[in-house]
Amino acid sequence: MHLGRLYGRGDHWPALESTAAELAAIINGIHRESPGKPVIVSPFHYVSEYANIYVVDALRSALNLTELAVVSGSPREAYGRQEDILIPGLRILHTLDENNRSALGLRLLRALKRDGAAVLFSDVPPHMMQRYPMETVEVSMLGRPARLHRGVFNIGGHTNAVLLCFHLTFRQGRFGHRIFEPVELRQANAPQRVADYIERAYHDAYPNWILADHPSRYGFAPTK
Template sequence: MRAAAHQLASRIKQIKASEPGRVVVLSPFHYVSQYANIYVVDEVRRVLGLESMAVVSGVPRDIYGNDAAIIPSLRILYTYDEKGRESRNSLGLRVIRALRRDGVAVVFSDVPPYTLAKYPMETVGVTIGGRSARVHNGVFRIGTPVDALLLPFYLSFETGRFGVRMFEPIALADAAAPQRLANDIEIARRENYPHWLYAGHPSVYHFAASR
């Protein structure tokens, strides 16, 4: 996993060197294990020399223990907060502030719309697998004002070793960005389906409401 993190950090450094000031949304897809994804992004943070890094999470606060104690260097921005400690309506602003402050933040951009049914979010129409589908629009709405690049990736696990598959960066302000993300989601699903955390779900991206 450290090797995967170093590859991701190296790519981010390349982007920063070629486009100074460009902010990056690092986007793990839902493969292998969320524990593994969090470990990798925390290691990316360390390699980049950041004291902390923001991660948008749909997992309820402290469900696996005290988040602040377990992952002290990651600032979790919750989309689901029953205790109401943070306003979900300000989530986008907090992510933008984190991007401007740190230059990097983490958003799981492949999350299927059905998983946030309690808090419906705006979606955008795309094509996945030759069928009409919808993906969340949040990452595009957040990334466009700051001209962010999305760097999607997924982890693999074969013969006892972790690997990483990075996709090409996507300019979130580009009109074609949603379909480019959808294409990456489709490729990842085809290449790594057995390790997809949503494998077997009957709808995933294909039965989401328009909003």
């Protein structure tokens, strides 16, 4: 998927390109209304992480950016330690790096200031980061108490950023997407709004997710 797009060898996915174009139009609109306002783009973990990264790279191109920062919990091995070759336009900020975690927030802040946008997967369950515990915030999800990582709200509050959440869909052999209304991260109700989006995505996308309920993905089961 990534090599085909990189070298123009026929791997073109119009529906994913359309998702990126719509996201870019929303971001450009935010920047027109509020110049300099940072936008944190948040894909949710449905369909395929590789498809999400394809959209993110297409978004970078649509925004005419040389580089776009992506905070990722995926290990470097996910791309065969060849991120610079497969996705040269994306700067992956790894949450699992032993040596870079203390500077992760600063690197994200610099990227937001430089590019006006960055990518962070805000629906990652806190228990997935047991090796590196993070502060959380209380929300309600699926009718019961839940928690989200606090980091995106801290950074967004300091920078007056907005969070732009979306998720991909895949039905009957075709990609689709759903983009949610931007969330002002400085507002007190921002965590609950994001939790509501995660819940809506769960109801919308989880039943058609190819890997739903597969043991290999149980650690990411939204109902957990």
